Each structure stands twice: as structure tokens, then as C-alpha cells.
Amino acid sequence: MSKRDYYEVLGVSRSATEDELKKAYRRCAMKHHPDRNPGDAAAEAAFKECKEAYEVLSDGGKRRMYDQHGHAAFEHGMGGGNAGPGFGHGADMGDIFGDIFGNIFGGGGRGGPRRGADVGYVMELDLEDAVAGVEKRVELPTLAACDTCDGSGSEDGKRETCSTCAGRGQVRMQRGIFTMQQACPHCDGQGQIIAKPCKTCHGAGRVEDEKVLSVKVPAGVDTGDRIRLAGEGEAGPAGSPPGDLYVEVRVRPHAIFQRDGDDLHCEVPVRISQAALGDTVRVPTLGGEAEIRVPSETQTGKVFRLRDKGVKSVRSRGPGDLYCKIVVETPVNLTAEQREILEKFETTFTGENARRHSPKSSTFMDGVKGFWERMTS
The missing domain is CATH 1.10.287.110 (DnaJ domain)
Structure with missing residues (x-):
């Protein structure tokens, strides 16, 4: 395909x-x-x-x-x-916004001593913390350097030359007419072996442990952004370098705002009377309250843009905008007096008067009428 x-x-x-x-x-x-x-x-x-x-x-x-x-x-x-x-x-794609969904584990294919494995950690944040930046305490299980042997894996700190590869770390294997060279299976390509393994880690140079770190999350991160902490992954075997820790950010859904890059979106409910007569409405932003002027005869779906009230991401030069979508709310739990007022108000919508005050409804009904005429013709 x-x-x-x-x-x-x-x-x-x-x-x-x-x-x-x-x-x-x-x-x-x-x-x-x-x-x-x-x-x-x-x-x-x-x-x-x-x-x-x-x-x-x-x-x-x-x-x-x-x-x-x-x-x-x-x-x-x-x-x-x-x-x-x-x-x-x-x-x-950068130090923060990298290959956010790629495979971040393992350290194969590198030359020199075999390093410890990289570790991935998912950090969940509220939108407010992701936008403002925060320092978070992280606890994760890991393989740490053995304290008894100081990560060497040797009880006395000594190593001996591997007798299988004579210290070269490589051995030759014959496959028919071909001769191939590969890492020595006895010393794992290191060229040396541990004669007296540490009794605590049994020669591995590392033990299971729990690491506690303080991670500084920069302002403006979003779901999928990744923070690399060099050397904070698993300890390498028998004293080799440690891997890295990759903290991937995941922002929790917000009760009010939806984020789209640097912009924020929210819905602002208003009463029928506010939409019809016009009003000043207070709306929340991540930096406090703001006001929008809702003109008279505003319909559901009208969007107001508040400049620079969005998010300044880790890569943008300035903040995005906040888009407020008006939703005209039908009143509920009416009192007898309110119901009477609305019933009296409804009686004023008759004939051409109704068409003048409800243009969308009139257009819709005209469309319905035309549809039925075509269906029955």
C-alpha cells in the first residue's frame, strides 16, 4: 500500500x-x-x-x-x-519536546562499557502546575550502585583478566567458511572478570532500591513533553555508567479549560435575559478573573477572544489566547411567578412578529416546509 x-x-x-x-x-x-x-x-x-x-x-x-x-x-x-x-x-525534537512517544528504554549499540538502562516515569500534573511550572518529588524503584562494594561488584575491589578472551573482550567464532567476531560470553565483552564477587550484590555491582528525586518542571509543558535527567536511571552493571531518567508529562483534564497548544478554550453559560439584553460577564482565566462584554441579542456559540490569556509554552515567545464560547442556558426550577412571566412573554411571539424576533427558528421552519413539499410533490 x-x-x-x-x-x-x-x-x-x-x-x-x-x-x-x-x-x-x-x-x-x-x-x-x-x-x-x-x-x-x-x-x-x-x-x-x-x-x-x-x-x-x-x-x-x-x-x-x-x-x-x-x-x-x-x-x-x-x-x-x-x-x-x-x-x-x-x-x-528538543530537550523538552522530544521524541515523546518513542522507545526510551535500553542503551544498546553504544561503544565502551555497557551503561545502565534508561528509566521512564509518567508524571501527572494539573493544568495550573503545567502552565506555571512546578517542582515535584518523584519516588521510583530502581537498580542502585551497591554500597558494600561501591558498585564494583568485587568483594576486594579487584578484577582479573578474562582467560577466555585474554582480556580482549572479543572472541572469534567459526561458522563454516566464515569467521565472525563477537563479545566474549564469559566476561560480557569487558575483558576482565570478578574473582571474588560481592556477597551483597553477587557480583552485579547493583541492588534493588528506591530513589527519591526532586524534578523541576519548567513552565508551559504539555502532555507528551519529556524531561531528561542525565545519570538518574539504573546503575550500570559492575561499575559501568548509569542510564538516564526520562520524565514524561501527562496533564490531567481540567474542569473549565481545554488546552490547544498555546490557546485555552472554555464555555461561559449566560441566562436568556443576559443574552437578549446584553451584560458584562466575569470569566475565569489562569491568572485571575477577566470581563467580557456580551452584547444584546447574543446567540449560543458566539466566541469571544481574550488576547494573551492563554498559555506560554516552553517553546513559544509569548502566551496564546483564551477563547470563551457563549452558551445560553435554559432556566430550570422556575417559581410560579417566573413561569407566569415567561408564559406572558411567549404570547408576544405571534405571526410575523415571531419571525422578526426568532430569525434562526423562522429559517429552520421555512426549510422544514420546503423539505416536506419536495417529499410530497
């Missing part, structure tokens, strides 16, 4: 800016994320598709290649030093 156009996947034009790409990617990723669609293979495929599209289009060099050659730019080694989607520098 041929791949869909990356711009089509994200739902943006070919002239989309970096900010437009980022917003489109977040919408796409949040919609199809496996955590929100457990067991949905189609959503998982769509999630991978939008991630791949963003990795290419967010990288200037890869985007130019894609615009010129399409998907063929990343096939058969085309593009020289630029790797295909999911590899190379294009997959690194």
Missing part, C-alpha cells in the same frame, strides 16, 4: 509554518494515541503515521528533500547523510 502524503496526514498545507505543523501533530497524536485507544489497531497505525510525517516535515533538510522527491527521498539510501523517518537528528 502506498504511503499517504505527509501534509495530508497532518491536515496542513504545503506552506505550513513550524508552529502550524506542531499544532497539527499534537492534535493528530493526541487523537490516535494508543493510551486513548487501547486495542485499536487502526488508531495505532494512524498514530505512527502522523509521528512519521512530523519527524520528516519538522526537519528543514528532510522537508526540502520530501518536497522535491516525495517518499522516494528516503528509499534506497537516497539523501546521503540524512537518514529516513525515525532516525538521525530529525527525530530529536
Whole structure:
């Protein structure tokens, strides 16, 4: 099956800016994320598709290649030093907003001593803390360096040359006419072995423990943003370097606001009388209260924009906006007096007078009448 156009996947034009790409990617990723669609293979495929599209289009060099050659730019080694989607520098989206859904575990493929495993931790935050920044205490189980042997794995701190590989860390294996070189299975490629293993950690150099850390979360983070704490992952085996800790942010749903990138959205309920006559309504913002002037004859769905009352994300230069959607609320639990007033008010809507005061209702009824006439003709 041929791949869909990356711009089509994200739902943006070919002239989309970096900010437009980022917003489109977040919408796409949040919609199809496996955590929100457990067991949905189609959503998982769509999630991978939008991630791949963003990795290419967010990288200037890869985007130019894609615009010129399409998907063929990343096939058969085309593009020289630029790797295909999911590899190379294009997959690194920054220190905070990185490859947020990628595999962050393990440390294979590196030269030198085998380092400890990276550790992932999901931190849930309220919207207010995510916007303002916060310092959080984190407790997590981990493998820590053994105190008895100071992480060396040796009871006396000494190591001996491995007799299997003679200290080279590599051995040769014969496979028919081929000779292959691989890491020594006896010393695990280290070239040395522990003669007297530590009795506490049994030569591993690390033990199960619980780590307590204080994590500073910068202001403006959003769901999926990732914070890297170098060297705070699992201790490496027998004194090798530790891995890293990756804290992934997950913002809890808010009772009032919905976040869309740097912008916030909320619904503002008003009474029928306020909408009809006009009024000044106080609305909440993350920085306190604000006022919006609701003009007379305002209908449900009218949106008011409050500039700079949104969120200043970790990557934006300034805050976004707050969009307040008016919802005209039908009164409930009416008293006898209120009901009488409304009944009297309703009697004033007759004939052409009703059409003049209720334009949407009149248009709807005209449409219904025309529909039935077409159906019966």
C-alpha cells in the first residue's frame, strides 16, 4: 500500500509554518494515541503515521528533500547523510519536546562499557502546575550502585583478566567458511572478570532500591513533553555508567479549560435575559478573573477572544489566547411567578412578529416546509 502524503496526514498545507505543523501533530497524536485507544489497531497505525510525517516535515533538510522527491527521498539510501523517518537528528525534537512517544528504554549499540538502562516515569500534573511550572518529588524503584562494594561488584575491589578472551573482550567464532567476531560470553565483552564477587550484590555491582528525586518542571509543558535527567536511571552493571531518567508529562483534564497548544478554550453559560439584553460577564482565566462584554441579542456559540490569556509554552515567545464560547442556558426550577412571566412573554411571539424576533427558528421552519413539499410533490 502506498504511503499517504505527509501534509495530508497532518491536515496542513504545503506552506505550513513550524508552529502550524506542531499544532497539527499534537492534535493528530493526541487523537490516535494508543493510551486513548487501547486495542485499536487502526488508531495505532494512524498514530505512527502522523509521528512519521512530523519527524520528516519538522526537519528543514528532510522537508526540502520530501518536497522535491516525495517518499522516494528516503528509499534506497537516497539523501546521503540524512537518514529516513525515525532516525538521525530529525527525530530529536528538543530537550523538552522530544521524541515523546518513542522507545526510551535500553542503551544498546553504544561503544565502551555497557551503561545502565534508561528509566521512564509518567508524571501527572494539573493544568495550573503545567502552565506555571512546578517542582515535584518523584519516588521510583530502581537498580542502585551497591554500597558494600561501591558498585564494583568485587568483594576486594579487584578484577582479573578474562582467560577466555585474554582480556580482549572479543572472541572469534567459526561458522563454516566464515569467521565472525563477537563479545566474549564469559566476561560480557569487558575483558576482565570478578574473582571474588560481592556477597551483597553477587557480583552485579547493583541492588534493588528506591530513589527519591526532586524534578523541576519548567513552565508551559504539555502532555507528551519529556524531561531528561542525565545519570538518574539504573546503575550500570559492575561499575559501568548509569542510564538516564526520562520524565514524561501527562496533564490531567481540567474542569473549565481545554488546552490547544498555546490557546485555552472554555464555555461561559449566560441566562436568556443576559443574552437578549446584553451584560458584562466575569470569566475565569489562569491568572485571575477577566470581563467580557456580551452584547444584546447574543446567540449560543458566539466566541469571544481574550488576547494573551492563554498559555506560554516552553517553546513559544509569548502566551496564546483564551477563547470563551457563549452558551445560553435554559432556566430550570422556575417559581410560579417566573413561569407566569415567561408564559406572558411567549404570547408576544405571534405571526410575523415571531419571525422578526426568532430569525434562526423562522429559517429552520421555512426549510422544514420546503423539505416536506419536495417529499410530497
